[in-house]
Structure formats: C-alpha cells, structure tokens
Amino acid sequence: MSTATVDPEAVVDDSAQRRLALAKEASREVAQLTSSDKSAALDAVAAAIEAAADRIIAANAEDIARGQADGIGDALIDRLRLDEVRVNALASAVRDVARLPDPIGQVVGGHRMPNGVALEQVRVPFGVVGAIYEARPNVTVDIGALALRAGNAVVLRGGSAARSSNTVLVDVMREALAAQGITPEAIQTVDDFGRDGARALMHGRGFIDVLVPRGSASLIQTVVTESTVPVIETGAGVVHIVLDESAPLDWARDIVVNAKVQRPSVCNAVETVLVLRQAAPLLVPVVASALQSEGVTIHGDDMVAGLVSNVVPATEDDWAAEYLSLDIAIKVVDTLDDALAHIRQYSTGHTESIITSDARNAERFLAEVDSAVVMANASTRFTDGAEFGFGAEVGISTQKLHTRGPMGLAELTSTKWLARGSGQTRG
Amino acid sequence: MSTATVDPEAVVDDSAQRRLALAKEASREVAQLTSSDKSAALDAVAAAIEAAADRIIAANAEDIARGQADGIGDALIDRLRLDEVRVNALASAVRDVARLPDPIGQVVGGHRMPNGVALEQVRVPFGVVGAIYEARPNVTVDIGALALRAGNAVVLRGGSAARSSNTVLVDVMREALAAQGITPEAIQTVDDFGRDGARALMHGRGFIDVLVPRGSASLIQTVVTESTVPVIETGAGVVHIVLDESAPLDWARDIVVNAKVQRPSVCNAVETVLVLRQAAPLLVPVVASALQSEGVTIHGDDMVAGLVSNVVPATEDDWAAEYLSLDIAIKVVDTLDDALAHIRQYSTGHTESIITSDARNAERFLAEVDSAVVMANASTRFTDGAEFGFGAEVGISTQKLHTRGPMGLAELTSTKWLARGSGQTRG
Numbered sequence: 001m002s003t004a005t006v007d008p009e010a011v012v013d014d015s016a017q018r019r020l021a022l023a024k025e026a027s028r029e030v031a032q033l034t035s036s037d038k039s040a041a042l043d044a045v046a047a048a049i050e051a052a053a054d055r056i057i058a059a060n061a062e063d064i065a066r067g068q069a070d071g072i073g074d075a076l077i078d079r080l081r082l083d084e085v086r087v088n089a090l091a092s093a094v095r096d097v098a099r100l101p102d103p104i105g106q107v108v109g110g111h112r113m114p115n116g117v118a119l120e121q122v123r124v125p126f127g128v129v130g131a132i133y134e135a136r137p138n139v140t141v142d143i144g145a146l147a148l149r150a151g152n153a154v155v156l157r158g159g160s161a162a163r164s165s166n167t168v169l170v171d172v173m174r175e176a177l178a179a180q181g182i183t184p185e186a187i188q189t190v191d192d193f194g195r196d197g198a199r200a201l202m203h204g205r206g207f208i209d210v211l212v213p214r215g216s217a218s219l220i221q222t223v224v225t226e227s228t229v230p231v232i233e234t235g236a237g238v239v240h241i242v243l244d245e246s247a248p249l250d251w252a253r254d255i256v257v258n259a260k261v262q263r264p265s266v267c268n269a270v271e272t273v274l275v276l277r278q279a280a281p282l283l284v285p286v287v288a289s290a291l292q293s294e295g296v297t298i299h300g301d302d303m304v305a306g307l308v309s310n311v312v313p314a315t316e317d318d319w320a321a322e323y324l325s326l327d328i329a330i331k332v333v334d335t336l337d338d339a340l341a342h343i344r345q346y347s348t349g350h351t352e353s354i355i356t357s358d359a360r361n362a363e364r365f366l367a368e369v370d371s372a373v374v375m376a377n378a379s380t381r382f383t384d385g386a387e388f389g390f391g392a393e394v395g396i397s398t399q400k401l402h403t404r405g406p407m408g409l410a411e412l413t414s415t416k417w418l419a420r421g422s423g424q425t426r427g
Numbered sequence: 428m429s430t431a432t433v434d435p436e437a438v439v440d441d442s443a444q445r446r447l448a449l450a451k452e453a454s455r456e457v458a459q460l461t462s463s464d465k466s467a468a469l470d471a472v473a474a475a476i477e478a479a480a481d482r483i484i485a486a487n488a489e490d491i492a493r494g495q496a497d498g499i500g501d502a503l504i505d506r507l508r509l510d511e512v513r514v515n516a517l518a519s520a521v522r523d524v525a526r527l528p529d530p531i532g533q534v535v536g537g538h539r540m541p542n543g544v545a546l547e548q549v550r551v552p553f554g555v556v557g558a559i560y561e562a563r564p565n566v567t568v569d570i571g572a573l574a575l576r577a578g579n580a581v582v583l584r585g586g587s588a589a590r591s592s593n594t595v596l597v598d599v600m601r602e603a604l605a606a607q608g609i610t611p612e613a614i615q616t617v618d619d620f621g622r623d624g625a626r627a628l629m630h631g632r633g634f635i636d637v638l639v640p641r642g643s644a645s646l647i648q649t650v651v652t653e654s655t656v657p658v659i660e661t662g663a664g665v666v667h668i669v670l671d672e673s674a675p676l677d678w679a680r681d682i683v684v685n686a687k688v689q690r691p692s693v694c695n696a697v698e699t700v701l702v703l704r705q706a707a708p709l710l711v712p713v714v715a716s717a718l719q720s721e722g723v724t725i726h727g728d729d730m731v732a733g734l735v736s737n738v739v740p741a742t743e744d745d746w747a748a749e750y751l752s753l754d755i756a757i758k759v760v761d762t763l764d765d766a767l768a769h770i771r772q773y774s775t776g777h778t779e780s781i782i783t784s785d786a787r788n789a790e791r792f793l794a795e796v797d798s799a800v801v802m803a804n805a806s807t808r809f810t811d812g813a814e815f816g817f818g819a820e821v822g823i824s825t826q827k828l829h830t831r832g833p834m835g836l837a838e839l840t841s842t843k844w845l846a847r848g849s850g851q852t853r854g
Binding site: 028031032111113117119121124126127205209210224225228230231232233248250251254255257258259262344353362366367368370371372373374375376377378379381382383387388389399400401402404405406414415416417418419420421422423424425426 | 540546551632636681793794799814816851
C-alpha cells in the first residue's frame with residue numbers, strides 16, 4: 001500500500017503533486033545508478049555550486065534584504081547568509097558526501113531456506129525522501145546531496161525566508177545533474193506552492209517514502225501529527241545531565257560548561273542539570289560559577305538559590321524548557337531514583353548524561369534511561385553524526401522506529417528481500 | 428518528543444488513556460526483565476491458557492452465538508472459533524515464543540571515538556506496542572507473547588466480534604503475569620472503550636511507541652492515515668507473478684497454482700499473472716487449465732480469452748484487486764518493460780516473482796521491482812515469517828521505514844546508543 005496509491009501518470013497539471021510524481025518517476029532512475037555515477041554527479045554538483053557563486057550570493061542578498069525588512073533578527077539573518085566562504089563550504093560538503101561509502105547494495109542479511117531458496121536482504125534506496133525545514137539554505141544542499149548519494153530522489157520544502165537562495169540552489173543542482181545525463185527531476189522543490197507544498201509532502205502517499213522535518217519543535221510537531229506518510233521525527237532536545245554524589249568536581253564542571261556553552265542553540269546542548277542533594281553544597285557553587293563566568297543565566301530551585309547568587313527562581317516551565325540559549329535549569333534531587341523520575345517526566349528522549357565515579361550508578365543510568373543516546377561521563381554535545389563518525393548530518397532521530405539518534409547515510413535507505421529459487425513451491 | 432508528552436501520573440480516571448499510561452509505566456519494568464524471567468513468564472502464560480480452556484471456550488461460544496445472530500458468515504465464524512485443540516495450539520505458540528532467542532541487549536554496532544569515548548548501539552524494547560486487529564482471538568495471544576518476549580508492554584484493540592474471547596484471554600495472561608510477580612499492567616486491552624479505544628491508541632503520543640494494524644486493507648488504511656503515533660503498515664498484497672518468455676512450463680504451472688490455491692485468503696497469495704506475449708500461446712492454456720481444475724475463476728484480457736475457455740473478461744478493477752479468493756487476473760504483456768510498468772502501477776509493494784530461465788531478466792526483475800520481497804522462480808507463498816526462519820509472525824511490513832517484509836522479534840525492538848567516557852568534552 002505504500003506505493004502507487006495514486007497513478008503518477010494521471011497527475012498532469014503543474015501542481016505540487018505533479019512535482020512529487022516527477023520525483024517518484026526519477027527515483028527509479030537514480031536507484032539504479034552505480035556508486036561511481038553518483039559520485040561523479042555529486043562532484044559535478046559541487047563544481048556547479050562554485051561556478052554559480054555570484055548567482056547564489058545575489059539571490060541570497062534578496063532573502064537577507066527581505067529578512068531585514070521583516071525584522072527577523074540577527075541570529076536568523078546570520079544562519080540565512082551565504083557569502084563566498086560559505087558557498088565554497090557548501091560545495092566542499094557535497095564533495096565529502098560524494099566520497100562516503102555507498103550504502104546501496106550492501107547485503108545486510110540472508111540465508112538459504114531448507115528447500116534451497118536463497119534469501120538475501122539488501123539495502124535499497126527509500127525512493128523519494130521529503131524534507132521540510134526552516135531558513136537555512138545549507139540544508140537544501142546537504143539533504144539534496146545525502147539523498148542522492150543513497151540513490152533517492154528528493155522533494156524539498158525550505159523556509160520562505162530562504163526562498164530566493166533555495167530556488168537558485170535547486171536550479172544549480174538540477175542543471176548539474178542534467179549536464180551529467182541524469183534526470184534533473186531527481187531534485188524537486190515545492191517552495192513555490194507555499195503551505196500547499198508542505199501539505200502535498202505530508203499527504204503524499206504513494207509518492208513520498210519518508211519525510212524528515214528539520215527545525216523548531218513546533219515545525220516538527222506539525223509534521224509528525226499531520227503527515228499520513230512515514231515520518232522520522234528529529235531534534236527537539238530537553239537534554240539532562242545528572243551530577244551524582246560521586247561526580248568528580250572537574251568532570252562535573254567541565255562537562256556541564258561544555259554541554260551548555262560550546263553551542264547553546266543546538267539540540268544536544270544541555271538544558272537541565274540535576275544534582276544529588278548530598279553533593280550539592282560541593283558541586284553547585286563550582287559548576288554555577290563556571291557557568292556564570294561564561295554568561296549563563298541560572299534558573300534554580302530554592303536550594304540552588306541558597307548556594308549561589310544571581311539565581312532566577314525556577315518554575316515548572318523551566319523543567320520543560322528547551323532554552324537553546326545561555327540559560328540553564330538546575331535542580332537538587334534527593335536520590336538517583338528522583339533524578340530518573342524527573343528525566344522520565346521532562347526528557348524528550350534525545351540525550352542524557354550522568355557524571356559519576358560509581359560504576360553501579362553509571363550502569364543503572366545507562367540501562368534505565370530511555371533516550372536515543374545515554375552517556376556516562378561525557379558531554380552531551382557528542383550526540384552528532386560527525387562525532388559518531390557518520391561523515392554527514394541528516395538529523396537526530398528522537399523516535400524509536402527505523403533509527404534512533406544521529407542519522408547517517410544508511411538511515412536514508414530501506415531494505416528489500418531477494419529470493420532466488422529453482423521452481424520451489426510451498427508444501 | 429516521542430516520550431512523556433503527557434504525564435502518565437496526571438491521567439487518573441478510568442479512561443482508555445489511563446490504560447495507555449499504565450502500560451507505559453509497566454513497560455519500564457518489563458524492559459528490565461532478564462531473558463530467563465521473560466521465558467518463565469511466557470511458560471506461565473501458556474500453562475494458564477491451558478488451565479483456563481473451559482473459561483476461554485465458554486466466552487468464545489458467546490462470540491460465536493453473537494456472530495451467528497449477526498450473520499457474519501462461515502469463514503469469519505471459523506476464524507473466530509476456539510475449541511480445545513485451538514486453545515492448546517495457542518498455548519503451544521506461546522511456549523515457542525518463550526524459546527526464541529531474546530533480541531534485547533544484543534550489541535548491533537559501536538566503536539571507540541578518537542577521544543576515547545566508547546560507543547555501543549544496543550537493542551532495547553520499543554516500550555509500548557499497540558495493536559489494532561480484527562476478529563481473530565489468536566492474534567491477542569500471539570502479539571501479547573511476542574511483545575513481552577521483546578521486553579515490551581502491549582495495548583490490544585481486537586475486533587468487537589471477538590470481544591468476549593479477548594476479554595478472557597487478556598485476563599488469563601494478566602493473572603499469569605501477576606502470579607509470576609510481574610506487573611499485569613504490561614498487557615492491556617482497550618476493547619471495552621469501543622471506537623474510543625482505537626482512537627486513544629492512534630493518538631497515544633507519549634504512550635504508544637509503535638502501532639501495528641493487522642487486518643483488512645481498510646482497517647490498515649484507517650490506522651495509517653489517522654495515527655499520530657509511529658505505525659508499521661502491514662499486509663495488503665496485490666501480488667504479481669510474471670511468466671517470462673523463457674519460463675519453464677512446469678515451474679510456471681506449479682508456482683502459479685501453489686501461489687493461488689494453497690491458501691487464497693492470505694496476503695502472499697498471487698492475484699495477477701502477467702504473461703509475455705511470445706510465450707502466451709504455450710503457457711496460458713497449461714497454467715489456466717491447471718488453475719481451473721483447482722476451481723479458480725480466471726479474469727483475463729482478450730488474448731487470454733482467446734486461448735482458454737470460461738474466462739471472465741477482466742476490467743480495470745481486476746488489475747487492482749486483492750481477491751483473497753479463488754480468483755486470478757491474467758494479462759498478456761508485450762515486453763518485460765510492460766510487465767514492470769504494470770507492477771509499478773498496481774503492486775502494493777508486498778511480493779512479486781518472475782518465472783524465467785533467463786538470468787539477465789531474473790536479475791533485472793530483482794533489481795528493479797520495488798517490493799518488500801522480490802523473487803525469481805519461487806512461490807510468493809514463501810513471504811512469511813515462519814518460512815523466513817523468524818519463528819514467529821508479527822506481520823509483513825509493506826512500508827520502507829524500520830522494516831520491510833516479514834517481521835520477526837527483532838522488528839519489535841528499537842536501539843539506543845550508550846556512550847561511556849571519562850570526562851571528555853567537545854573541542
């Protein structure tokens with residue numbers, strides 16, 4: 001039922017659905033490309049991006065001007081901006097993806113049935129990957145390249161703030177494919193259909209094999225609840241660090257500071273620290289002062305406020321907050337059980353870490369916390385495709401179906417079973 | 428975002444959602460059970476089912492009487508009926524599941540990061556598995572046992588026609604767990620909430636980690652399009668066999684007859700046969716007459732009607748039909764390309780097979796057909812968990828996310844990443 005619930009040939013108007021149908025058709029062609037074909041195509045895409053730098057930057061300037069007129073804020077403007085260095089970085093990322101090992105055709109299982117039928121489970125492309133994301137033009141190129149490396153066609157729906165940039169980037173990628181003799185229909189955008197484009201993706205049964213939302217919690221929530229196509233939920237991270245009674249002071253301080261400060265705007269940054277009561281008088285002042293000297297605002301409970309100055313009193317909202325900023329919530333808990341209960345209630349299942357020198361507590365934490373990545377004595381910032389050695393960043397799955405945690409190229413594939421017989425029938 | 432979007436503690440009324448919350452809470456306990464604990468619990472469930480045979484059969488008699496009064500038909504009555512032999516078979520199936528290797532804790536990947544952090548990817552339970560199915564009481568026991576073997580809690584929603592049987596079966600399983608010192612809340616039913624029970628499952632975000640629909644195409648379609656929780660789509664099979672120009676006559680005849688006749692009511696039974704034109708005069712009369720002698724009605728195109736008597740003229744509806752009966756559609760196509768195009772248009776992505784002695788055509792078919800199982804020279808009836816050696820039948824996934832084809836116990840699990848460090852921070 002996942003294929004061909006609508007006949008692509010029947011959709012002839014220039015609608016968003018037509019783009020989906022073209023992508024579906026193109027997916028059959030790119031699924032059969034060899035690894036060398038795909039590497040060559042991606043190298044051509046990279047060269048085309050470099051050659052079109054002026055065109056890309058000019059289009060980006062339109063987005064920047066519109067964004068400034070709309071007053072979207074400096075942080076967003078910065079994420080939106082493409083200059084020559086960033087355009088070259090885009091091209092370089094595409095070349096990196098071109099060098100990643102091709103997952104397609106890998107044999108992941110199989111055996112011979114007692115009657116002699118040879119069974120083989122092989123990795124195959126999904127077919128058509130959909131992506132809905134916000135105003136970061138680099139995602140257009142990253143997801144386009146990753147999808148193609150794994151033999152998929154892709155339908156992109158970027159944020160309207162990056163629309164001019166995305167239009168040119170998609171054009172450039174399509175032109176590069178065409179020049180390589182590969183159908184340009186393998187890369188589609190539905191940006192020009194506005195909300196209808198997103199809706200077509202979310203309801204594109206028969207065309208879209210998997211849909212990946214990337215962006216804010218509300219965007220992800222909308223895609224997850226509205227879609228009738230299979231979705232991989234990514235991202236939102238209310239990330240916890242527990243400071244156990246036996247936590248070494250330097251590890252506690254260094255890991256919490258690193259996890260909060262190194263890049264506060266990303267999903268693997270820590271948001272809440274839970275400190276065991278017995279260790280709080282020792283740990284909280286040191287950790288809090290290290291955070292404050294980096295400009296972090298501490299939202300703490302009464303005990304934290306009694307140990308540290310300049311604490312904002314924490315409310316219920318703080319325990320559920322994904323700040324994505326230089327803010328952190330700190331709470332004192334009586335026992336490890338209480339810490340685990342707090343995490344069960346407030347965690348989004350992304351990453352949690354315990355700092356401890358007690359092996360039993362470390363192993364209990366690793367066993368009982370139900371998150372994509374569970375750590376002992378390491379910074380939550382390591383939850384990342386590149387850090388995990390996957391070479392490329394698709395997103396971080398916070399659901400349990402298909403894949404959990406950082407997603408590499410293999411996570412953009414499915415499998416199928418091949419059965420080779422010689423006339424066998426079932427008895 | 429996949430966990431704790433609702434606080435289970437906050438749901439206190441006796442609602443369907445309360446059952447989901449109890450299952451979620453219980454899932455934490457069963458996730459930590461050892462393999463021996465789970466085997467012992469399942470053996471106790473099997474013994475309890477045998478001991479309660481009279482109670483189960485009496486409840487089933489109520490369902491049968493109600494079904495007969497409602498005139499639901501002999502085939503459904505037969506699927507619904509439990510007698511002593513069938514009750515013993517239920518218990519025996521549970522004992523088989525108890526002996527299957529435990530997938531939980533299996534290390535499926537990992538490596539040491541350059542900075543020394545040890546990464547390990549391990550199999551973990553989903554948490555809470557939901558199931559929505561029709562009037563087959565054996566599914567209640569099968570899915571209950573499989574879910575528990577993989578360390579999951581389960582929430583069941585069976586067909587109303589089997590409600591009395593299911594109520595007793597769930598009671599018996601819960602009593603057996605409690606007697607083993609395991610929380611009975613690990614097995615829940617929401618049958619008593621009628622449609623609201625199904626709705627609670629489909630919208631049970633934060634409680635239901637994966638939902639498996641089993642049953643008719645319309646039931647599956649409803650669950651897939653209405654659910655906001657992750658779903659594994661199963662089942663519907665418009666299954667094709669292609670008879671290539673070089674198909675050996677005996678293989679063509681034996682495989683088509685086996686694939687249609689051995690058990691016509693199941694999803695891996697063939698529905699459409701595509702015959703290459705050049706071979707049609709040789710193959711069609713032999714295959715058709717073998718089918719007709721087994722009582723099969725042939726729905727054929729003009730060329731088939733010209734080669735065989737008693738052919739019902741095929742219409743567009745026949746090419747899309749999942750007959751699940753002693754009916755078959757036969758169409759003559761000019762080329763293998765045409766056969767592939769027909770499959771693209773009408774297949775549900777379940778299973779397709781080609782009968783050929785031409786290695787090039789076999790490999791092309793295996794590479795290009797985008798279905799869960801693609802075969803050369805074997806009966807489509809082999810697409811089955813038991814035949815694939817999985818030991819147990821969860822269903823057959825026709826989607827590409829998470830798992831594709833027959834689902835074994837491992838497909839009822841997720842993974843998580845464990846990271847063990849010694850104070851590492853990200854540079």
